[in-house]
Amino acid sequence: MGEERKGATGRRGRPRSTDVDRAVTAATIELLAEQGYARLTIEAVAARAGVGRPAVYRRWPTKDDLVVHALVEQVPPLPVPDTGDVLRDLKEMSAGFALRLAGSPLGRTVLAVHAEAGRRPDLAEVLRHHYLNPRDATIRALIERGLAEGHLDPALAPDTIRDLLFGPLIYHWLVTGHLTTATANNLAHAACAAVSRTVTAGPVARTERRMQG
Amino acid sequence: MGEERKGATGRRGRPRSTDVDRAVTAATIELLAEQGYARLTIEAVAARAGVGRPAVYRRWPTKDDLVVHALVEQVPPLPVPDTGDVLRDLKEMSAGFALRLAGSPLGRTVLAVHAEAGRRPDLAEVLRHHYLNPRDATIRALIERGLAEGHLDPALAPDTIRDLLFGPLIYHWLVTGHLTTATANNLAHAACAAVSRTVTAGPVARTERRMQG
Amino acid sequence: MGEERKGATGRRGRPRSTDVDRAVTAATIELLAEQGYARLTIEAVAARAGVGRPAVYRRWPTKDDLVVHALVEQVPPLPVPDTGDVLRDLKEMSAGFALRLAGSPLGRTVLAVHAEAGRRPDLAEVLRHHYLNPRDATIRALIERGLAEGHLDPALAPDTIRDLLFGPLIYHWLVTGHLTTATANNLAHAACAAVSRTVTAGPVARTERRMQG
Amino acid sequence: MGEERKGATGRRGRPRSTDVDRAVTAATIELLAEQGYARLTIEAVAARAGVGRPAVYRRWPTKDDLVVHALVEQVPPLPVPDTGDVLRDLKEMSAGFALRLAGSPLGRTVLAVHAEAGRRPDLAEVLRHHYLNPRDATIRALIERGLAEGHLDPALAPDTIRDLLFGPLIYHWLVTGHLTTATANNLAHAACAAVSRTVTAGPVARTERRMQG
DNA sequence: GTCTAACCGAGACGGTACGTCTCGTCTTGCT
């Protein structure tokens, strides 16, 4: 079977084949996109990956573990735009994130997994650790910078800013079932306005900014 | 089985027992709360309801139909606050809605159904028709009133206002897994500020901002 | 599915299809003959019978139950020869029985089942009740007749006579792996001589017979 | 692992550990006694022996080979009685053999292996060569002596005598599931009578018969 | 005294079958 790179665990026994890891993850992504989370079957994953079922269970004991891992591998890290304008960066980041989620066949899967994570703390932990936190760190860094530079409302906690920025976009997609670029820009613009220092003016903002610095 | 009230459809043959309807719906709610959407089984629903499986299938041909119907029956209509202050009403409505969703064991189920609705247009239709639209109508009425009375930003479409109001709350619950009353009030307050008339008429907006800081 | 004769149990629910009974039993016989007991698989039985696996388990919960039932159905009752000569009848019956067992592909299966019955009293019970007892009754009737008529040694218990008659034939097949007609006749003849009243003479035998009658 | 005696094959490389041989054989015997032939797994044998699975396969490629080897090692050679009285020796030998088989938890295993040997000529060969032949040789020697000394019926072939002697005992155990000492002695006595010199020389035979009746 | 072939344990591999569970349908007798 192909190149058959070995893991470097140093443990006893035959090491797990990284080929199998890759094939199973790829098959999971494919089938999630084709069939959706509810109709995903470990049997079908193993078959598509050309792998025995036990090889899948050995790695990820439940369907949720399998799916979370696949999502973590698959969904790329948020590219962090840096145009010099923090507000613009945030706007682009939030709209881009939501559009990518809404546009991907895996977007709905993220929802299903979140739903299951509500009853499985371990799963929630993995999801939070590998999926949410890395993305959140990127967002938070940008928000902190925005706050430091005085472009964001200092009365709002970073988490609140995050919710105000990303919430409307995700919610729109959730309840309407789609999200166009125009709508996304529209919502991102409005949300940005809600978290920025002031919508219109200069002087007052500058004064307060000096008080912070 | 008890009283055995008959439906009044005027059809031939034995009419469907409304007892069965009720028992099945109740069993569905219970099991959704106990086991979650993914582990819900029509077999278990029928057993819990003390009913044959075909009697369930006769009414709701798929698990999703069954669940959507149960949700529609279960989740109570949004109470419409009317304090005379539209902004306050909206704030209370959004926070109350989100808190009830986050506090109910069925909250996560709504997510799972939304996830499935992404691939099943008929299900999305039912969900939209029986679940989302009635709630949306209430919200929209309030928003229209707020716009008419000049308390909401006229530059924003009603849908955008809805997303800005409800999105942050739902999003917070989605990514953190919980929603406290304090957080809800906080977010509802900030969101309300974002949709209230601030863009053109400066003073009012500035005043509220100062009260926050 | 075909004629679909119903059981007459009078019970509630859908009655078990006798077609399935027949198909599974037939498939079991075939596969036992083709593959032997050890390689027999319930999965293969179900597939060959064109039946779901649970339909097999519903009837016979273990492989052994399935096989015992199939043997009981399959192996035909001993034909009772009645030539007027009891000794000749016994000779033919024992040789015929052993030859049929040794000549059938299912013969070895009987051994395997006996081996398992040693650890499963319930199985031994079924085997004894449905398989051994009916055959034993036939044999015993003949032996009793032989004793009554004075052709068999009255010093020997009926069971002992049975063991002396059938044992050598079965043992030969067991340790050598085959049994020719010549060998069978040979052994049956020798065994018959061992259990008959006297090998050669008349008068003494008659005298003792009068003492019994 | 322990003393680690070396094989003297003259081969290169590390010789096979005789400790492993012993441990595996012992584990096989134990598990056969505990679980029976059908439930014996190579995995369990290896685990019980504290050995890797490949070490078992290296020695005995199939379960049957493993079991036959274990039986050969385990079941002790027939003790050959020599009281001067050949008939008595044969009687004791056959009864002792059957009683030991029926009394051992491995007795049923011999049946199961015989059943499998019916479809596997190579296995039958091993079984015959290592298990049956050595025992048969002992028996045959005694029979030949009995014939030579005129105590056995010269009209009967040695094989026939063997079948007449051992068959009834084994058959009784086979169909009834047990064998008491009394029954064994009884059957051995009757069988011995059947093979002793009775056909031609009348008086001796008649005398013994009278002693029975 | 290396070298090196064959062993050792551990354990993953692709498989097969297990026995169970649930699916959605169908077939009973009863209401």
Added chain:
DNA sequence: AGCAAGACGAGACGTACCGTCTCGGTTAGAC
């Protein structure tokens, strides 16, 4: 015609073993 009961073919579940194949490490005869 609806009802409960329950069997039906189908098929996925998660587990147990199969027989094979690496692994990192011995072990001991051959060089």
